[in-house]
Amino acid sequence: MDQIQAMRIFVRVVEAGTFTRAADSLTLPKATVTKHVQALEERLRVKLLNRTTRRVTVTADGAAYYERTVRLLTDLDDIEASMTNARSNPRGRLRVDVGTSMAQLLILPNLAEFHARFPDIQVDLGVSDRMVDLISDNVDCVIRGGELTDQSLVARRIGNLEFITVASPEYLAQNGTPAHPLEIEEKHSIVVYFSPQSGRHYPLEFRKGEESVDITGPYKVSVNEANAYVTATASGLGIGQITSFQATRHLESGALVRILPEWTQPLLPIYVVYPPNRHLSAKVRAFVDWTAELVQRNSHLQRTT
Incomplete structure (x- = not known):
């Protein structure tokens, strides 16, 4: 068993809430995901997950293992990034979710520029006005307008909508x-x-x-x-x-x-949001910084009054 892979799979199952959703987000067969988690439990000799027909939940041991595993994997990613050229040449698959108008008018028309700058990053772009669950949907970051309701998320304000x-x-x-x-x-x-x-x-x-x-x-x-x-x-x-x-x-x-130009409406802030327990990898940082730069260049997204 590849222990690191098994740990990453276990973390994904916990965050997704089901083996099926975890398998889909990892592009792995559900049987493979189940096998790795079972092998991990056998190796540790503890039960990490409670399984039902609809959802899995962590046991007390599983919760403790999850917290330490997330920190360990984050440190591992940091080590690998520092030992490679990842910061100057970020690579990998990036999952982003963005609202429909922002995707149509800003992100997609300029995405070729992003790929010219970062040719080794693959962008999986989810486009909808539905707010996603960053953890369970395994999304690296989202771009959204409006005040944040989940204060546990990390947000960077990059502009305003008039x-x-x-x-x-x-x-x-x-x-x-x-x-x-x-x-x-x-x-x-x-x-x-x-x-x-x-x-x-x-x-x-x-x-x-x-x-x-x-x-x-x-x-x-x-x-x-x-x-x-x-x-x-x-x-x-x-x-x-x-x-x-x-x-x-x-x-x-x-x-x-x-019409009625003398009547104004409240400005709506634009945020790039990502989960607090996710490592802000080089590829995520590259996309966040590029998006902020893109918004800064558009005067309609920088209204202050």
């Missing part, structure tokens, strides 16, 4: 242009964004001085994905609020028109 209020020219020609946010509630329809996790509907938010207005409807359609939201708004289904980052090309083409 929201503006827009509608299609056809919609405004048919329904008129509101002069005040309250007119939207009385005479117009909005496009609603709802959370992929909770299903919560988010209102349109308007701020001007001490005045604050939130509009929740009426609406004809709600969506849970950023690009679909832009398409619905540009298709004349109602008034929406999108980031200036998303809006630029649609405003330039005339597909969308900005």
Whole structure:
């Protein structure tokens, strides 16, 4: 038995919560994962995991072994990195998760630049507006907008998203242009964004001085994905609020028109997030630094007021 491999497999099973998910993330047969964990238990002569048909949980011995194993593997990675050219030439498979609009407008159009700089890094890019579980989904880092709810995660703030209020020219020609946010509630329809996790509907938010207005409807359609939201708004289904980052090309083409520019919305912070118990390897650091550099170059992502 390769003891180091068995230890890495055990850690992945604990973090994934099931043998099946661990096997999928490691691209190994489930039988191989099970065999390594069983061999590890036989070697240590202790039971590390409680197995059920749906999930595995760690025993008291397993929890203690997991904590020490994570530290040992992190130290091992540090040693290997210091003895090779990994810092100057990072390599390996990198699992990243990013929101749909950020992937479409920022990451994917510039990813060739990243690969030109770091040709030995393979990027597995998950694209969705659903928040992933970094530990159980075995993701190295995520890029997300919004305040963090899980304070156990490590986050680096790299920019801000500014929201503006827009509608299609056809919609405004048919329904008129509101002069005040309250007119939207009385005479117009909005496009609603709802959370992929909770299903919560988010209102349109308007701020001007001490005045604050939130509009929740009426609406004809709600969506849970950023690009679909832009398409619905540009298709004349109602008034929406999108980031200036998303809006630029649609405003330039005339597909969308900005309205109520004197009313602002709260800025949304952009974070690169990674788990606290994961070694920030050279490949992760390379991607995090490159993403921060990319965001810094885009003026729409650096609004401060």
